[in-house]
Amino acid sequence: MAARSASRPPPARRPHVPLAGADWLASASRFPHSVHALWAEDPLATVILPCGTAFDVIDAPMLFGRRMLDRLWSPAGPGSGPVAAQRGRLLLFAAPGTAQRLPALLAWEEWGGEGRTAPPPLLSYGTGDAVTVPPLCPPPAGLEPTPPASRWLVVPDGRSPWLPAADVLLWACVRAARATPVPTPAAG
Template identity: 60%
Template sequence: MSIWAPAGSGTRGAGDGRGTSGGGRDAGGRGPGGPGRRPGREPRAGEPTGPGIQWLASAGTYPRALLALWEADPEAPAALPCGSVFDVVSVVSVFGRQMLDQLWAEGPGSGPVACHRGRTLVFAAPGTAARLPALLGWEEWGQSVPPLLCHGPGDAITVPPVSPADAGTPGSRWLLAPDARHPWLPGPEVLLWACVRAARAAASPEARGSIFLHADQGANVYDVSRRR
């Protein structure tokens, strides 16, 4: 039996492929980090954990098929629908990093974050895509926020591979990879706060530089233990 759908009393929703990962190793030598891992190695920084991969797959129309795809080819990207498990707010890369700086320096942190084709993809609570643009429209600093692409019901986004061949390759990759079966996700009010703080900081002559030293630096500088 695949370790994506383990047997036992701790399994939730084994029929739809959403169970939690078991603690043993399968015939290929893979440990509790889950499928999508090459035998004999742990996830690298910026790679989803087993529970995080299960959370991603739960957004798909056919979670079991998606898990099987990633087990066979962990380098395969996938398009996932938004609106039920998560919404996604897509921001130009530089402003996205500034938002993350605010969320982690002064705010509650964030959920998973990816980058794809020069944009930062912030995974948010369902409903955020509908409410955030309206909230920004009433905000004094809303005009200073670069245009956001808010993906909700009816939209789909491409997520990075769960185990890329080369973590240093630019392009589609995780900045903060999902690491829990039910991660905390910021809602529209939290992201509004981050947008306004980032816009104010960018307009200030005394604005601090990003905690990212380089544009392609990974996000493991964040203290993820502060996640809610």
């Protein structure tokens, strides 16, 4: 697991995706110049991009996804790649191949032991799938719906952002699931 610097804090919300991050996102498309042209015309546009070449995406329910993200950005964690929030879900951008490998690793993990809960179902988007990415810029104040339909929590900030692989996301998933309190039946 490639570790981030222990002194580097989790990123604050950076509202704008820099040009290098936009280049990386557009590189997922078969027509990156068309994606750039769309964003040049409307930086508030959402774009549907294919998965499997530049990135895969792991889609988690918001609460569990935030727990995973907390583990990834803990002092023992490696950090994360780009992360988006979209309609009550968290989209974790991951290394290509993760969408195929992570479900098998999760199935292999022994869930449901004493004091342990299984994670909620995660959706994996890889080769043959596509995702809608948030706009490069947030809408002007007062024009953004509440809650925002789609926004970056961790923006892609370079042409080659670090992307967690399946083993890193398994690590975060296991720790997030173990930290989730197990409901106890009411005494009757």
